[in-house]
Amino acid sequence: MLAAMFDAEKAVADFVRFGSVSADPSAKAGMDGAVRFLSELLRRHCGCEVEVVPTPGHPVVIGRRGGDPAWPHVVVYGHYDVQPQDPLDEWNTPPFEPVVKNGFMYGRGTADDKGPLMVHIAAFAKLLEAYPDFPVRATFLVEGEEEVGSVNLAAVMEAKKEELAGDFVLMSDTNNAGPDDATITTGLRGLACLEVILRGPKQDLHSGINGGPVMNPIRALAKLCAGLHDEKGRVTIPGFYDAVRPALDWEKAELARMGDNVEAYKKLLGVPAFVTPEGYGVFESRSFGPTLEYNGITGGYQGPGSKTIIPAKASVKISCRLVPDQEGEAILDLVDKAIRARCPQGVTMEIIHHSAGDPYVVLPPHLSGEGLDSAKARAFAAADREVRASFGNPPHYLREGGSVPILSDIRRILGMDALMLGVALPDSCMHSPNENLSLEVFRRCTKVSEAIWKAVARK
Amino acid sequence: MLAAMFDAEKAVADFVRFGSVSADPSAKAGMDGAVRFLSELLRRHCGCEVEVVPTPGHPVVIGRRGGDPAWPHVVVYGHYDVQPQDPLDEWNTPPFEPVVKNGFMYGRGTADDKGPLMVHIAAFAKLLEAYPDFPVRATFLVEGEEEVGSVNLAAVMEAKKEELAGDFVLMSDTNNAGPDDATITTGLRGLACLEVILRGPKQDLHSGINGGPVMNPIRALAKLCAGLHDEKGRVTIPGFYDAVRPALDWEKAELARMGDNVEAYKKLLGVPAFVTPEGYGVFESRSFGPTLEYNGITGGYQGPGSKTIIPAKASVKISCRLVPDQEGEAILDLVDKAIRARCPQGVTMEIIHHSAGDPYVVLPPHLSGEGLDSAKARAFAAADREVRASFGNPPHYLREGGSVPILSDIRRILGMDALMLGVALPDSCMHSPNENLSLEVFRRCTKVSEAIWKAVARK
Numbered sequence: 001m002l003a004a005m006f007d008a009e010k011a012v013a014d015f016v017r018f019g020s021v022s023a024d025p026s027a028k029a030g031m032d033g034a035v036r037f038l039s040e041l042l043r044r045h046c047g048c049e050v051e052v053v054p055t056p057g058h059p060v061v062i063g064r065r066g067g068d069p070a071w072p073h074v075v076v077y078g079h080y081d082v083q084p085q086d087p088l089d090e091w092n093t094p095p096f097e098p099v100v101k102n103g104f105m106y107g108r109g110t111a112d113d114k115g116p117l118m119v120h121i122a123a124f125a126k127l128l129e130a131y132p133d134f135p136v137r138a139t140f141l142v143e144g145e146e147e148v149g150s151v152n153l154a155a156v157m158e159a160k161k162e163e164l165a166g167d168f169v170l171m172s173d174t175n176n177a178g179p180d181d182a183t184i185t186t187g188l189r190g191l192a193c194l195e196v197i198l199r200g201p202k203q204d205l206h207s208g209i210n211g212g213p214v215m216n217p218i219r220a221l222a223k224l225c226a227g228l229h230d231e232k233g234r235v236t237i238p239g240f241y242d243a244v245r246p247a248l249d250w251e252k253a254e255l256a257r258m259g260d261n262v263e264a265y266k267k268l269l270g271v272p273a274f275v276t277p278e279g280y281g282v283f284e285s286r287s288f289g290p291t292l293e294y295n296g297i298t299g300g301y302q303g304p305g306s307k308t309i310i311p312a313k314a315s316v317k318i319s320c321r322l323v324p325d326q327e328g329e330a331i332l333d334l335v336d337k338a339i340r341a342r343c344p345q346g347v348t349m350e351i352i353h354h355s356a357g358d359p360y361v362v363l364p365p366h367l368s369g370e371g372l373d374s375a376k377a378r379a380f381a382a383a384d385r386e387v388r389a390s391f392g393n394p395p396h397y398l399r400e401g402g403s404v405p406i407l408s409d410i411r412r413i414l415g416m417d418a419l420m421l422g423v424a425l426p427d428s429c430m431h432s433p434n435e436n437l438s439l440e441v442f443r444r445c446t447k448v449s450e451a452i453w454k455a456v457a458r459k
Numbered sequence: 460m461l462a463a464m465f466d467a468e469k470a471v472a473d474f475v476r477f478g479s480v481s482a483d484p485s486a487k488a489g490m491d492g493a494v495r496f497l498s499e500l501l502r503r504h505c506g507c508e509v510e511v512v513p514t515p516g517h518p519v520v521i522g523r524r525g526g527d528p529a530w531p532h533v534v535v536y537g538h539y540d541v542q543p544q545d546p547l548d549e550w551n552t553p554p555f556e557p558v559v560k561n562g563f564m565y566g567r568g569t570a571d572d573k574g575p576l577m578v579h580i581a582a583f584a585k586l587l588e589a590y591p592d593f594p595v596r597a598t599f600l601v602e603g604e605e606e607v608g609s610v611n612l613a614a615v616m617e618a619k620k621e622e623l624a625g626d627f628v629l630m631s632d633t634n635n636a637g638p639d640d641a642t643i644t645t646g647l648r649g650l651a652c653l654e655v656i657l658r659g660p661k662q663d664l665h666s667g668i669n670g671g672p673v674m675n676p677i678r679a680l681a682k683l684c685a686g687l688h689d690e691k692g693r694v695t696i697p698g699f700y701d702a703v704r705p706a707l708d709w710e711k712a713e714l715a716r717m718g719d720n721v722e723a724y725k726k727l728l729g730v731p732a733f734v735t736p737e738g739y740g741v742f743e744s745r746s747f748g749p750t751l752e753y754n755g756i757t758g759g760y761q762g763p764g765s766k767t768i769i770p771a772k773a774s775v776k777i778s779c780r781l782v783p784d785q786e787g788e789a790i791l792d793l794v795d796k797a798i799r800a801r802c803p804q805g806v807t808m809e810i811i812h813h814s815a816g817d818p819y820v821v822l823p824p825h826l827s828g829e830g831l832d833s834a835k836a837r838a839f840a841a842a843d844r845e846v847r848a849s850f851g852n853p854p855h856y857l858r859e860g861g862s863v864p865i866l867s868d869i870r871r872i873l874g875m876d877a878l879m880l881g882v883a884l885p886d887s888c889m890h891s892p893n894e895n896l897s898l899e900v901f902r903r904c905t906k907v908s909e910a911i912w913k914a915v916a917r918k
Binding site: 023024025083084086087090147148149175188189191193195200201202203204205206207208209210211212213214215216218219221222223224225226227228229269270271272273274275276277280282283284285286287289291293294295296297298299300301302303304305306307308309310311314316317319321345346347348354355400401402403426429430431432433434 | 549634674678680734735753762765766768778806814862
């Protein structure tokens with residue numbers, strides 16, 4: 001029994017109001033609320049039976065709209081968790097009170113991933129309104145730990161692999177090249193995250209009384225970090241690049257088709273200059289190159305003015321983005337080993353491993369040469385056609401710099417490839433203040449999703 | 460008219476209850492309370508007229524106990540402000556609720572500088588109780604900005620230099636070598652504090668979508684900081700060591716007399732190893748060598764777990780401890796210039812100067828060969844005698860690693876040298892959690908102060 005006409009944009013706003021920050025233990029109410037809201041939505045509008053699968057972390061929401069076992073089976077993947085909202089003072093509107101302005105909805109999760117997930121829920125709900133017996137089985141697999149490394153989803157998939165294995169995964173958690181340049185993502189980078197803590201004196205010391213013979217943990221950390229890139233901008237971890245596979249010719253051609261508007265990109269990010277590692281151009285380094293980034297550093301006095309101490313400790317959060325055929329766990333081990341070997345004198349070191357995921361590549365059937373009559377191939381073809389119609393341009397087939405590490409697990413455990421339709425834009429501020437969703441792109445993408453669902457149904 | 464018998468230890472505790480953190484704009488109530496408490500104390504127990512001199516920052520409290528212009532005039536210097544109390548969770552007792560346990564009083568300011576200042580207030584109050592016409596003029600000059608660089612005291616001294624110029628300055632804001640090893644400090648290091656902020660993208664970026672061509676401000680800051688010391692532990696700022704004057708022979712002999720208990724010191728601080736700059740031993744590097752320390756570093760995500768961003772900025776607080784004949788402002792300029800010249804590519808730089816002060820040396824009359832009949836010489840001699848009596852050991856005459864930059868201004872503006880009697884101990888945790896005062900040392904030092912006041916009176 002389906003409910004009244006589905007209002008997709010209102011649903012995005014309602015979903016965003018739950019501050020479901022998976023990294024923040026104090027955000028439990030937001031997580032719980034998002035789970036309840038999503039479950040109700042899938043029941044009321046997508047004809048689903050919903051199971052909330054508990055994990056040692058945040059639960060996985062599985063909505064199943066079954067049917068004839070002969071019908072194609074599409075698995076929609078998404079995540080209901082969001083990034084932390086800080087720095088709060090840089091938001092123009094409260095992160096969990098969505099506001100629509102000039103055709104954009106602002107709020108944490110609008111672009112990553114509550115809005116994009118809603119594209120496929122809305123398209124399916126609309127089709128069910130028109131065709132209650134729509135002949136596609138749909139499973140909505142929505143996790144609450146994507147922003148903290150999807151640590152428990154693989155175990156859930158292992159436990160339920162029979163019922164979760166469908167024809168392909170449909171998902172939107174990637175970026176478009178621009179508002180008129182829809183992008184079907186053909187690859188994502190892997191991720192390896194860790195944290196390094198250096199400890200010196202047992203507590204903060206007076207920098208005058210004791211300063212001289214004591215190794216300052218911040219100095220030690222700076223030395224350690226400074227050694228992780230060489231003068232050419234390349235990562236100095238032994239073996240880091242060994243598994244890196246060069247980009248394919250058609251990938252380079254697609255990237256070249258985007259143009260090379262470095263100045264516009266520089267302005268978008270607001271950086272004074274780009275600094276690329278040797279061997280990569282500006283856009284190549286995002287799509288085809290691995291990175292080692294510092295996500296946060298802290299140590300000593302953080303308040304106003306000065307406080308003349310030698311801090312007891314200093315720490316840094318590091319994440320590496322990985323490209324085929326680097327492997328997350330292997331890189332984590334290489335980085336760990338190299339950093340341990342370089343522990344500066346006068347401090348002790350602790351390393352915490354946060355998460356790791358492998359990079360991912362999926363070739364669209366028309367580029368890979370595989371058969372064109374599978375549900376997956378029909379979906380890719382429909383996406384290509386409807387993008388041309390709705391956006392006025394053919395889709396870009398590009399590898400993206402971000403990571404959805406769970407896609408490798410989906411392939412390994414459930415044997416499915418993914419069709420990744422971009423919904424967010426380069427200036428959607430994913431993971432940043434003032435995250436936003438273009439409602440025009442949201443509507444266009446919903447039409448593309450409808451076309452995909454219909455093409456899958458049409459055997 | 461003097462009030463009832465002065466209870467010195469209760470007065471320290473009452474003084475500590477005012478959370479007078481000069482660096483913290485939200486601590487105004489604590490600052491105001493400390494000023495009121497101190498003013499009342501000086502009026503009631505030290506026979507003073509009190510003037511609270513406003514400044515652009517925190518006021519200076521001046522208590523004057525006048526008398527016959529022929530009487531010697533001692534100026535007691537101290538400060539009523541304290542260091543910030545963080546990290547709060549490392550305190551065993553609340554920082555502004557003093558607790559006495561096993562002969563030690565715990566609380567922020569017990570050792571720096573509310574307890575030590577109270578030594579001289581208590582000694583003078585006691586003498587006035589016994590001798591209401593005690594023939595010494597006393598001025599208590601107590602500032603509220605010592606922990607933030609004494610930025611306004613020099614102007615107050617300039618404005619009131621006639622009335623503030625006495626025979627010498629008596630002060631306790633320095634350390635003893637141990638509970639039985641009173642120390643009369645013969646020199647202090649200067650200080651040059653600044654903060655460096657590096658900015659990259661205009662806001663935090665998704666490290667996947669944009670990672671590759673963007674210089675991470677934390678990486679840039681690590682590179683910058685790592686270059687400020689060479690492999691031998693020496694500061695690489697051009698000209699940094701040019702003005703450094705070698706220690707005198709008697710200074711080296713006094714330091715050697717302390718022994719060289721490196722293992723005990725290592726254990727006290729809890730460091731795995733000492734790392735000294737080339738050319739200095741462990742204790743020499745504190746007393747005779749300059750430093751460049753990092754007091755705090757921050758940038759990017761500070762919360763639990765991971766957040767995969769490239770931060771918009773990163774910053775570090777730097778302070779240099781200086782030795783004769785380095786000059787605070789000159790070193791600040793050298794450091795500023797060298798850091799600006801090394802700004803990494805891909806970021807912009809802002810440098811904020813916090814404060815600067817020159818190092819200070821004072822030779823005790825029996826070591827300098829100057830006349831022994833001045834009020835100052837009588838005070839030094841009395842301190843030497845009473846330390847032997849109260850502590851059972853002769854005093855140590857040592858240069859200390861800390862800084863009281865205002866002493867150079869006092870000498871320049873008011874023409875006075877300082878007698879610095881240590882009250883704090885190496886494990887008093889000045890500037891650290893669990894700051895404490897040995898009440899036994901406090902009582903011994905109060906006797907030494909009484910002997911000093913009496914010797915000054917006895918022409």
